[in-house]
Amino acid sequence: GNWARLAAQDKFDQDTLLEFETFGNVTLMHVTDIHAQLKPIYFREPSVNIGVGDNRGKVPHITGEEFRVRYGIGGGTPLDYALTYDDFVAQAQAYGKVGGLDRVSTVLNAIRADRPDALLLDGGDTWHGSMTCLKTEGQDMVNVMNALKPDAMTFHWEFTLGSERVQEIVEGLPFAALGQNIFDAEWDEPAELFKPYEFFERGGVKIAVIGQAFPYMPIANPGWMFPEYSFGIRDEHMQQMVDEVRAAGAELVVCLSHNGFDVDKKMAGIVNGIDVILSGHTHDALPEPVLVGQTHIIASGSNGKFVSRVDLDVRDGKMMGIRHKLIPIFSDLITPDAEITKLIDAQRAPYLDELTHVVGKSDALLYRRGNFNGTWDDLICDALLSEREAEIALSPGVRWGPSILPGQDITREDIFNVTAMTYPNAYRTEMTGEFLKVVLEDVGDNLFNPDPYYQQGGDMVRVGGMGFKMDIAKPQGQRISDMTLLSSGEPIDPQRSYVVAGWASVNEGTEGPPIWDVVESHIAKMGSVSQGAATPVKVVLPE
Amino acid sequence: GLGALALSVLPVGASAATVDELIAEFTGGAEMADTGVTLTAPEIAENGNTVPIEVSAENAAAIMVLATGNPTPPVGTFAFGPLAGARNASTRIRLAKSQEVIAIARLEDGTFARTSAEVKVTIGGCGG
Amino acid sequence: MADGVTPRVKVPKSAEAGEVITIKTLISHPMESGQRKDDDGNVIPRSIINRFTCDFNGENVIDVKMEPAMSTNPYFEFEAKVPEAGDFTFKWYDDDGSVYEETKSVAIG
Ligand SMILES: [Mn+2]
Numbered sequence A: 001g002n003w004a005r006l007a008a009q010d011k012f013d014q015d016t017l018l019e020f021e022t023f024g025n026v027t028l029m030h031v032t033d034i035h036a037q038l039k040p041i042y043f044r045e046p047s048v049n050i051g052v053g054d055n056r057g058k059v060p061h062i063t064g065e066e067f068r069v070r071y072g073i074g075g076g077t078p079l080d081y082a083l084t085y086d087d088f089v090a091q092a093q094a095y096g097k098v099g100g101l102d103r104v105s106t107v108l109n110a111i112r113a114d115r116p117d118a119l120l121l122d123g124g125d126t127w128h129g130s131m132t133c134l135k136t137e138g139q140d141m142v143n144v145m146n147a148l149k150p151d152a153m154t155f156h157w158e159f160t161l162g163s164e165r166v167q168e169i170v171e172g173l174p175f176a177a178l179g180q181n182i183f184d185a186e187w188d189e190p191a192e193l194f195k196p197y198e199f200f201e202r203g204g205v206k207i208a209v210i211g212q213a214f215p216y217m218p219i220a221n222p223g224w225m226f227p228e229y230s231f232g233i234r235d236e237h238m239q240q241m242v243d244e245v246r247a248a249g250a251e252l253v254v255c256l257s258h259n260g261f262d263v264d265k266k267m268a269g270i271v272n273g274i275d276v277i278l279s280g281h282t283h284d285a286l287p288e289p290v291l292v293g294q295t296h297i298i299a300s301g302s303n304g305k306f307v308s309r310v311d312l313d314v315r316d317g318k319m320m321g322i323r324h325k326l327i328p329i330f331s332d333l334i335t336p337d338a339e340i341t342k343l344i345d346a347q348r349a350p351y352l353d354e355l356t357h358v359v360g361k362s363d364a365l366l367y368r369r370g371n372f373n374g375t376w377d378d379l380i381c382d383a384l385l386s387e388r389e390a391e392i393a394l395s396p397g398v399r400w401g402p403s404i405l406p407g408q409d410i411t412r413e414d415i416f417n418v419t420a421m422t423y424p425n426a427y428r429t430e431m432t433g434e435f436l437k438v439v440l441e442d443v444g445d446n447l448f449n450p451d452p453y454y455q456q457g458g459d460m461v462r463v464g465g466m467g468f469k470m471d472i473a474k475p476q477g478q479r480i481s482d483m484t485l486l487s488s489g490e491p492i493d494p495q496r497s498y499v500v501a502g503w504a505s506v507n508e509g510t511e512g513p514p515i516w517d518v519v520e521s522h523i524a525k526m527g528s529v530s531q532g533a534a535t536p537v538k539v540v541l542p543e
Numbered sequence B: 001g002l003g004a005l006a007l008s009v010l011p012v013g014a015s016a017a018t019v020d021e022l023i024a025e026f027t028g029g030a031e032m033a034d035t036g037v038t039l040t041a042p043e044i045a046e047n048g049n050t051v052p053i054e055v056s057a058e059n060a061a062a063i064m065v066l067a068t069g070n071p072t073p074p075v076g077t078f079a080f081g082p083l084a085g086a087r088n089a090s091t092r093i094r095l096a097k098s099q100e101v102i103a104i105a106r107l108e109d110g111t112f113a114r115t116s117a118e119v120k121v122t123i124g125g126c127g128g
Numbered sequence C: 001m002a003d004g005v006t007p008r009v010k011v012p013k014s015a016e017a018g019e020v021i022t023i024k025t026l027i028s029h030p031m032e033s034g035q036r037k038d039d040d041g042n043v044i045p046r047s048i049i050n051r052f053t054c055d056f057n058g059e060n061v062i063d064v065k066m067e068p069a070m071s072t073n074p075y076f077e078f079e080a081k082v083p084e085a086g087d088f089t090f091k092w093y094d095d096d097g098s099v100y101e102e103t104k105s106v107a108i109g
């Protein structure tokens, strides 16, 4: 489609990026999983993204060459850089950083110039992921996003600010805070603070946007921080909402979702009447919509790296056509919106000395994204092993966190970009070999259960100091074998206790220094870091 | 985040009456139909300490719920009176680990129906 | 008697004669299972609500036998027929012999 033609052109600039033949009568703009990245960053897409069950080998579970072939993207082209991992360092040096909300603003304004009443929808994971966001409890992101004028938003990591802070922010939002699946935990009724949907009148079309927050909040994140709320997929309630908005005259039904891509696909097959799902959480970036029945699913990446533009032709109460473009935000090509740059810099000003403090230098490409260990996580695991004097380290398989190129300084900001959270304590505890296996099996099943509704949402827990084998197609309890303590080369003894260090425990009262201090201390001692010791994970793929 | 530590909500205690014994006690050993009673439970429990379930069976006089993987399987028995508006009820239960939850209805005609649901209780993963 | 036990119920204030209404109840109670140990390793004795009933004008709606696997702050949602104006009576029976009671009136029309 669009991109094959584009890839064939020599010219690649702001105009090419924004080139779009305005279509139909409604335009949606989707951003999601920004993770508080106000400024341009590098972000390497995953090399390993394994689909299981019916999703084996299906989009978005393809990477690298397979991805290029599927979408007709030439190697070494700007889109190759934006969407795949291969040859990342050389391409990053050629094409530069991505994202930056001042660049995003320029793109949004350009789309609004074509279609002044375009809807801007934010899929959540917005008020989380940086030092300034953590220190201002999300206020920096709220201030900047408000200036971009979204029309609606849904949520995930936002809740880790604690329900009191969430309530304080949401009550003051100048746009709709949506989540049909956000319920009051006590009475099992829709939570009053969050509307299930909002109606918009655009281009003479009555549009309903239904929100779907991250369903497994209290499983993936500390439930004690937001005990008033219960989530879940609640697809029956979703169907009720779709029926309700259709009965009220909605001609176009959009679901602003933080389900994750495979869950959205399954939900689209169960719930009838959704025209478009704007998908978030799993950080996939797809150049084309995926069609399930009559529902088009759009995936818009993460960290401010992309904006999706979706033009729709809605006539006689029916969606008749769709035109879509995933716009990569090449920071060097897109002129920043000066007003937003100023606003961003104002948010950062009080923390600038801390943000820019150089801790060390990287000799390696540090990245996180991928089903198993990334080099950033290897480094974090090394820091835990050495600073917390542990035999085994565990680091959560979160999908956020920008990349660092070889030769780049590592600043305190960079460390916060991969660690900032409200439950950062680096614990040190003992676990038996048996319990370690239970942990790996449990997290593994949350990632590789063949039924998407059982996939609660992260990548595999990153392990340091211990190797293992994982047979993905096996059921829970049988996937993990060959657990080996790397320091001795001996098999893990189920009965023996091991000293384990980790962070991001969902348990209340977890003790230990914040992980960013642990990582900073480790990097400072090393001065210049090569990537951490890669953990040998032998993966057995499904047939 | 990785919720690595608090695995079970109920420690494994002395073995009480088994699931089979409890069923036999409730049914008097009668056959159970495999349709006629519904048990609704989440695929994954947000919190093993409070798992929402709903039971319903047309013409049920009573519905018994058992958690097969708990140290003591009995959960509760719902008996419906003459003013029950429908033979259904929702509550929240504790599940010590991932397991099968069983609901058995005694119908007004004296027959029985059985169903079950698999509920996954996870120790937590990590968000994207 | 366990401390701070507070029953709460949600019942519509009025209904049509013969209408089926949804009732929700909550009672704050620790529901100590008798299986937990304190910090010194001693078993914390069982202390739960073992029965819940709802009646309307003396006729039964639901009668629940409750075991320690019922969650803290027991919650029930069920449906009741309202043949005439009158009072719903809710009773929670504690292991320690206490009975907590709540009444809600429903008007017709
Ligand atoms: Mn995210």
Ligand SMILES: [Mn+2]
Residues within 6 Å of the ligand: A125, A156, A157, A214, A258, A280, A281, A282, B127, B128
């Ligand atoms: Mn997320």
